[in-house]
Amino acid sequence: xxxxxxxxxxxxxxxxxxxxxxxxxxxxxxxxxxxxxxxxxxxxxxxxxxxxxxxxxxxxxxxxxxxxxxxxxxxxxxxxxxxxxxxxxxxxxxxxxxxxxxxxxxxxxxxxxxxxxxxxxxxxxxxxxxxxxxxxxxxxxxxxxxxxxxxxxxxxxxxxxxxxxxxxxxxxxxxxxxxxxxxxxxxxxxxx
Numbered sequence: 029x030x031x032x033x034x035x036x037x038x039x040x041x042x043x044x045x046x047x048x049x050x051x052x053x054x055x056x057x058x059x060x061x062x063x064x065x066x067x068x069x070x071x072x073x074x075x076x077x078x079x080x081x082x083x084x085x086x087x088x089x090x091x092x093x094x095x096x097x098x099x100x101x102x103x104x105x106x107x108x109x110x111x112x113x114x115x116x117x118x119x120x121x122x123x124x125x126x127x128x129x130x131x132x133x134x135x136x137x138x139x140x141x142x143x144x145x146x147x148x149x150x151x152x153x154x155x156x157x158x159x160x161x162x163x164x165x166x167x168x169x170x171x172x173x174x175x176x177x178x179x180x181x182x183x184x185x186x187x188x189x190x191x192x193x194x195x196x197x198x199x200x201x202x203x204x205x206x207x208x209x210x211x212x213x214x215x216x217x218x219x220x
Contacts, residue, residue, distance in 0.1 A: 037194065038192070038193050039102050039190075039192040039193075041189070041192075042190075043094050043142070045090075049091065050187065053144055054211060056088065057119045057144065060082060060085065061078060061121065064079050068080070068118070071129045072127070073127065074122075075123065075124075075204075077118055077120050078118045078120075080116035080117065080118045082118050083117035083215065088117075091213065092117065095215060098192055099192060102138065103137070112218065113220045114217055115136065116216050118213070118214055120201075120210075120211070120213075121211055122210040122211075124204065124207065125204055127203065127204045128200070130200050131198050131200040136216040137217045137218060138194060138217040139194075139199075140217075141191050141213070141215075142212060142213040143185045143186065143190075144188075144211040144212060145211040146184065146185070146186060146210060147206045149205040150184070150205070151184075151201050151210060152182040152201070153184070153185075153199060153202075154181075154199060154200050155199050156179065156180045156199070157179055157181075158196060158198060182202070
């Protein structure tokens, strides 16, 4: 009998009334970039990453209210005891064919990404399986990867979608394969 000892939870939710907020949030991201043109460079390559204080900007209040609701419910679903708080959030703009994010992890409890503008072929988010050791010889025997044997998985969610995951999961973003901007809002929750 096959049993599963460990599992990695992921949550995906569509923001209610997203179309009412989309254009104003996109404009607000560009306004934020104009205020902080230098940006930050962590895992991103050739793209723009804003300072991590975007969650204090009132123009994103409806988005962060939604993100908070999803995170609190997600914590409840996996029986986390204690309070979590949205401690940092930033905008990512990938506006050329060189833009991507290297594999990395975040600290905290939950990390996530909200898809504000997603052109076709704009680069998928990749998740690496933290429970799979590349020294395992079984990898060479895998005919069709599945939930037990996949080294990674990827998503390109539609606009208005939130993805949330435990912060220990390694992730990155493929190269943007279009000249249109891909805009996401990334964030971290820490224990209070």
